[in-house]
Amino acid sequence: MTSLPSARGPKRLGLVIDLDTCVGCHACATNCKEWNTSGHSAPLTDLNAYQAEQRGVWFNRVFTFEAGGQGENARTVHFPKNCLHCEFPDCVTVCPTGASYKRAEDGIVLVDADKCIGCKLCSWACSYGAREYDEDAGVMKKCTLCIDKIYNEKLPEADRVPACVATCPAKARHFGDFNDPESKVSRLTRERGGYDLMPETGYQPTSKYLPPRPGKRTAGASLPREEGGRDSAGKFLRWVDAVLSR
Amino acid sequence: MHPAFSVIFFTTASGAGYGLLALLAIFTLSGLLPATTWLGFVAMAISLGLIGAGLLSSMLHLGHPERFLRALTQWRSSWLAREGVLAIATFVPTGLFGIGWVFLNSTSGMFAWMAALSAVMAAVTVFFTSMIYASLKPIRQWHNGFVPPAYIVLGTMTGALLLVFLARLFGVYSPVFGILGIALLMTGWVLKTAYWRHIDTAPARSTLGTATGLGRLGGDVRLLEMPHTEENFLMREMGYQIARKHASKLRFLVHLLLFAAPLALTTLTFWSAVPPLAAGAASFGAVVLAGLGVATERWLFFAEATHTSMLYYGRTM
Numbered sequence: 001m002t003s004l005p006s007a008r009g010p011k012r013l014g015l016v017i018d019l020d021t022c023v024g025c026h027a028c029a030t031n032c033k034e035w036n037t038s039g040h041s042a043p044l045t046d047l048n049a050y051q052a053e054q055r056g057v058w059f060n061r062v063f064t065f066e067a068g069g070q071g072e073n074a075r076t077v078h079f080p081k082n083c084l085h086c087e088f089p090d091c092v093t094v095c096p097t098g099a100s101y102k103r104a105e106d107g108i109v110l111v112d113a114d115k116c117i118g119c120k121l122c123s124w125a126c127s128y129g130a131r132e133y134d135e136d137a138g139v140m141k142k143c144t145l146c147i148d149k150i151y152n153e154k155l156p157e158a159d160r161v162p163a164c165v166a167t168c169p170a171k172a173r174h175f176g177d178f179n180d181p182e183s184k185v186s187r188l189t190r191e192r193g194g195y196d197l198m199p200e201t202g203y204q205p206t207s208k209y210l211p212p213r214p215g216k217r218t219a220g221a222s223l224p225r226e227e228g229g230r231d232s233a234g235k236f237l238r239w240v241d242a243v244l245s246r
Numbered sequence: 247m248h249p250a251f252s253v254i255f256f257t258t259a260s261g262a263g264y265g266l267l268a269l270l271a272i273f274t275l276s277g278l279l280p281a282t283t284w285l286g287f288v289a290m291a292i293s294l295g296l297i298g299a300g301l302l303s304s305m306l307h308l309g310h311p312e313r314f315l316r317a318l319t320q321w322r323s324s325w326l327a328r329e330g331v332l333a334i335a336t337f338v339p340t341g342l343f344g345i346g347w348v349f350l351n352s353t354s355g356m357f358a359w360m361a362a363l364s365a366v367m368a369a370v371t372v373f374f375t376s377m378i379y380a381s382l383k384p385i386r387q388w389h390n391g392f393v394p395p396a397y398i399v400l401g402t403m404t405g406a407l408l409l410v411f412l413a414r415l416f417g418v419y420s421p422v423f424g425i426l427g428i429a430l431l432m433t434g435w436v437l438k439t440a441y442w443r444h445i446d447t448a449p450a451r452s453t454l455g456t457a458t459g460l461g462r463l464g465g466d467v468r469l470l471e472m473p474h475t476e477e478n479f480l481m482r483e484m485g486y487q488i489a490r491k492h493a494s495k496l497r498f499l500v501h502l503l504l505f506a507a508p509l510a511l512t513t514l515t516f517w518s519a520v521p522p523l524a525a526g527a528a529s530f531g532a533v534v535l536a537g538l539g540v541a542t543e544r545w546l547f548f549a550e551a552t553h554t555s556m557l558y559y560g561r562t563m
Contacts, residue, residue: 002320002322002323002324003320003322003323004323019460024471026473029473052476053476053477054476055476055477055478055479056478057479058474058478061473061474061478062473063469063471063472063473063558064469064470064471065454065458065460065467065468065469065470066467066468066469066470067455067458067460067461067463067465067466067467067468068460068463068464068465069463069464069465070465073465074465075463076470077458077460079458079460079558081473081558090381090382090383092323093323093324094323094324094325094326094378094381094382095320095323095324096316096317096318096319096320096324096326096327096330097313097316097317097319097320097327098316098319098320099316115313115316116309116310116313117308117309117310117311117313117314117316117317118308118309118310119307119308119309119317119326120307120309120483121326121378123479123480123483123484124247124382124384124385124483124484124553125381125382125383125384126384126555127383127384127452127457127554127555128457128554128555128558129480129484129553129555129556129558132478132479132480133309133479133483135309135479137309138308138309138310139309139310195459195462196459197456197457197458197459198452198456198457198554199456200451200452200456201383201384201452201554202383209458209459211459211460211462211463212460212463
């Protein structure tokens with residue numbers, strides 16, 4: 001059913017991405033590709049992988065932006081982007097086949113590859129560009145929030161988090177239940193002013209972004225300057241300078 | 247948005263086909279078109295041929311065309327599914343209307359009801375097609391009130407030009423057809439001009455500042471580094487960009503081919519000195535020019551559309 005679930009389940013799973021600590025290393029994108037190319041929506045096809053014009057499916061892409069002013073006032077912000085598992089996603093409702101769906105129990109948005117006809121309309125309906133078409137398989141693919149990892153009882157409990165979260169060396173990505181006010185993601189969103197991307201869509205993304213903290217700018221250390229060098233130089237160097245300046 | 251040939255052909259051909267179908271139904275009901283075999287056969291063949299070819303073409307761009315029946319299941323939420331269901335359902339009354347007209351030379355009684363039903367369902371199908379595009383919030387050039395009326399008027403308008411030509415061909419022309427064509431051409435022209443003014447002047451709701459939320463830091467947000475070095479699916483599908491100067495040339499071509507020339511040719515035939523053969527040739531010319539014009543118009547409809555996901559790649563909307 002591509003109508004949205006009317007009764008929502010107990011959980012609302014999503015991510016919190018901390019733009020203050022993200023270092024832009026692309027480890028989340030790499031580990032996402034690694035896990036998911038053999039996971040629920042496998043494979044994440046790469047065409048022309050070892051030549052020009054490579055075309056591949058990725059669920060997570062890391063951008064780098066400049067914001068907050070010009071020149072030395074500008075901040076460099078690394079910005080990982082993936083599916084936000086919206087509360088009211090049009091990518092689900094536009095699907096004519098029922099392949100695109102939102103799970104009632106935890107809010108995860110998934111594609112049933114066996115039902116997908118590859119019309120690409122869901123990717124047109126997503127404001128965020130979270131869906132990528134697999135032209136080899138002829139079906140749409142997207143972030144599964146590592147549904148095959150977070151519920152995997154064969155893994156130790158600490159590892160039952162999405163691959164992007166598990167691998168982040170800066171601990172800039174957090175996973176949890178937004179319906180639990182005491183979960184880490186709820187607390188971080190509350191305390192750090194977590195926000196929605198493009199709130200004007202009305203899709204109400206579940207996952208939130210934490211803004212960069214206000215930067216503390218100190219007067220930087222400056223290189224030794226040439227002025228006054230003559231006075232501080234020794235007698236011999238002053239004589240050399242005088243000779244050479246003649 | 248990438249202007250895919252399959253979708254351009256689908257929307258223009260099926261639009262003209264449904265437009266012609268609705269007008270055939272209306273004018274057989276009103277008695278302006280006689281229930282004769284050959285007129286019915288040719289008219290229905292052109293109408294159903296355009297609709298059928300359009301629908302088949304729309305399946306060409308699918309990754310799995312063999313699963314198309316699945317696309318009829320989600321009519322509760324999806325405009326695409328609604329369009330598919332109605333397009334197929336319309337073949338039932340239209341088939342009966344055509345059988346009555348062509349084989350039984352009857353467009354009255356039950357067949358009149360089928361004709362009326364065909365006209366209504368044809369119009370609603372084109373409306374549903376337009377809503378596939380008009381419902382997409384990330385694309386401001388589509389998500390506006392001009393798109394559904396433009397689809398309906400351009401479909402009926404191209405259908406009316408076909409009707410004028412067919413009526414000339416079979417010697418059953420009535421000035422009503424010509425007047426209707428002129429009225430639709432003028433309405434379409436006004437609508438399309440207003441549409442272009444709207445997309446040129448309406449401010450974009452989303453910016454890179456809202457897309458990243460970094461607008462809150464003050465100042466503008468600029469792309470510093472791309473996430474990848476090669477074009478991905480998103481950039482190929484949503485990132486199609488047309489230079490402003492090319493767009494204005496093509497818009498001029500649409501004004502000329504789709505509206506001005508057919509309007510002149512259709513109006514010309516009201517001059518009594520025009521011999522029937524020349525009037526027939528003019529109506530054929532109007533069909534050909536409008537066909538080229540509507541294809542250009544639909545190509546632009548895609549090429550000028552911008553998608554908010556491209557904000558992240560440094561584009562403006």
